[in-house]
Amino acid sequence: MKKYQLGEFEEIVILTVGVLYKDAYGVSIKKEIEARLSRNVSMGALHTALKRLESKGYIKSFDGEVTEDRAGRPRKYFQITALGKKAMEYSRSTRDELWKSIPKIALDVKMVG
């Protein structure tokens, strides 16, 4: 299915944008992912993903305020679009379906030591 293309990292980014709601811009998204998922996120990877999401139409952006730290550069805030929401839902439902389809026995494994 090529209907809604959403890579693994992209999904994390768009979910985080949703989490942050009106506060989602480069640095905040990075920090949020790093805090929640305890993994390192480079600016490069993040911005590539954001650009790709935006060009797919899943998120949209608008310029925000300028702070002293940013040396006169405005923040760029991101927001999920309706299409983005659908893509997220689709991704979730396919996973749910996969979960449901797993026979119970297959998961009856114990973590050993």
Place this chain on the structure above:
Amino acid sequence: MKNYPPKFFLRFFRWYCHPEMVGHIEGDIMELYAERLRNTGKRKADVKFIIDVVLLCRPGIIRPVTIERNVNQYAMVKSYFKVGWRNMLRNKGYSAINISGLAIGMAVALLIGLWVFDELTFDTHFKNYDRIVQVMQHQTYNGEIGTQVSNPAVMGEEIRNVYGSDFKHVLQSSWNFDHILTYGDKIFAKPGSYFEPGVVDMLSLNILRGTADGLKEMNSIMLSKSVAKTLFGDEDPINKMLRLDNAVDVKVTAVYEDIPVNTTFRDLTIIMPWTLYLSQNTWVQKMTDPWDSNFTQTFAQLNDNADLETVSTRIKDVKINRQTEEEKRYKAVVFLHPMSKWHLYSDFKQGVNIGGQIDNVWLFSITGIFVLLLACINFMNLSTARSEKRSKEVGIRKSIGSVRSQLITQFFSESVLIAFLAFVLAIGLGFLALPAFNSVAGKQIVIPWNTPMFWMIGIGFTLITGIFAGLYPALFLSSFQPVKVLKGSFKLGRMASLPRQVLVTIQFTISIVLIIGTIVVYKQIQYAQGRPMGYAVDGLITTGVNSERHKHFEAIRNELKSSNAIVDMAESGSPITDVWNTNGGFDWEGKDPNLAVDFPNNGVTYEYGKTIGWQISEGRDFSRDYASDSSAFILNESAVKFIGLTDPIGKVIKWNNENYTVIGVVKDILVQSPYAPVRPAMWHLTDDSENVFIIKLNPDRNAQESMAKVEEVFKKLDTTSPFSASFVDEDFSNKFGNEKRIGTLAAFFAGLAVFISCLGLFGLASFVAEQRTKEIGIRKVMGASVQNLWQLLSKDFVILVIISSVVAIAFSYFFFTHWLESYEYRTSVSWWIFAASAAGALVITLITVSFQAIKAATNNPIKSLRSE
């Protein structure tokens, strides 16, 4: 700044990052850096910053090699043209002046361009164009070096034998003149030459029927397609027998495609073998010294590897080596004149090529460029004059964001638009004017509609014209400062109109120079035409002689005289307007033995003097009463002066060692160039010249009736040839053909130049009047009269025209004095020409300007003051 990230990396980031993303990503990394700086210190923050920058350097963030932009500027260009078009429609008057002026200028340039092209491609039709040469010679006569194409008949053979390895062909040929062709009851006179057989290959003649080897047999003839058509219609002409010049039967061996008009050989419509010429003119082979007479032409084609200059130098003594000691005094130098120079560089003076037609090519090229320049100046003036009206547009465009280069493009696209409209109009005008132009220029030019090159040059030229005409307005208009023009206080100072005034001055200078030039050319023609001719030209006609007519000379003369159709007639070796025969071999008492002389020496019958009405200044005419007159000379005054006789009558002059007595002296007779001094000439009696009859029609009778009678008698006594005759006064005025052509064209171009200049002036005047509407209104209310206002508005222009006159007169004086110096018999550049031209220009200016000035001055001031 301490808390600043490594500058190099920041700059590196800015360099590679996509311009659309650079803003917020930089913001992000700066924010992170600031935070890290606070938490971990500068060193770690720097390192992390560098890592960030390096990791950001990935596809998707790096800028593409060429920035993606909307390269399709179609919309913008379209809008330029749309605005230009609307502007044009809104100012119909100015647009009409602009376009029609440019169109006329371009039409002139087009015609001149076609003419120049035609001149420059003269003879290039021939495949061997760059290899064909004519063998010519310089000889020293009467102390002057003369250059001629005529050669001894053995010239070709001698060159072939001695220098053959340098040539592919060396061909002897006769003069090209009319021959009478009889086929059944059809009789036509068609021009052609006798040639040696290589001519087919040398001129790369396209043989349509028959054999390319058609000159092998002596009694054969090759016809051009059009001659074959007139003689044979749809019949197959090959192997048909024709009678040539009522003397010999010849067989048609080939038909070749007509030779194009813009070539030297355009009148070579029939070709006969050289062997036939020799058999018809048996005296040629019986000549005691074949080198002492020049009466044929020699053409040649160089070998592919032969160098013209080298060969030309090599053959220079070919003639003198074979001449007798006596003849060597003429110092004959043989040389090769390449085909590429035949037409444009045909004039020689003292043995040096001094150009020729190429002067006219230059003259007209320059005139064409000037006329086009005048039209471009109109465009510049009207555009800049109206700049105040468009200054607001420029201001608004600039404040919305147009940069100067865009405005320049805009104004260029407008001028190019106008130039293209003018081009379309010019093509139309050129097409309409071409027939008239052709008849004046003596050409058969057609517009090469189907040649892509023509359109490319035409469109390229239009673009250049458009850009040139738009150059000044575009740079000027786009330089306005938006703040100034939009504030409304924008006024161009006095200096702003200075370039415009300079351009108007240039325009009128050129126009006045052209007017003066036209007058000078006409004055020179008139001066030469009014030159004393030395004979009574009215009612004189010339007709050709053949053996039949020669035999019946007395019968024809008696019958015509008794019918009162003519006064008298005579037989002569040359027509009055040309020299067909000159002789050397003269000697007299006191002659410098080293001086080689050559005089026109015309053999005539007793009635010659009475027929042409020459004026005897000393001695007497030929008379039957003196038997001794068979060895007598009549000299012209120039000859008496040249020989240095103080009391000429009775003196003896030796000609080929026979004594001739001078019995009379006549006033100089104008025979050849009306611009050159009359050559020393002499006449003697002969009854076997067989060249022309000169007939004086009866002045008391209607010329047409007399001509009819002459024709009737000729036809009765000579059934072999068609009758044709020419009036001597027409032949004489044909000598002015070239000057008249230049004169007519100069008048035409001068007229157009003046018209275009006035068109521009008219536009400027109306603009000025419009601009000063309020001022005129106020002046009127304050009591100014119409005359005051007329003076006010005309004064500026009149001053410009006066300046132009001064410049033009100074220039013309030098230029035309120099031009006239190329004529030995010339008029002077008198002051009234300048006065008349300047006055004429002034009057035209006043008329043009006054129309607008008076219109503005008679307007009701209430209307003009209330406007807005």
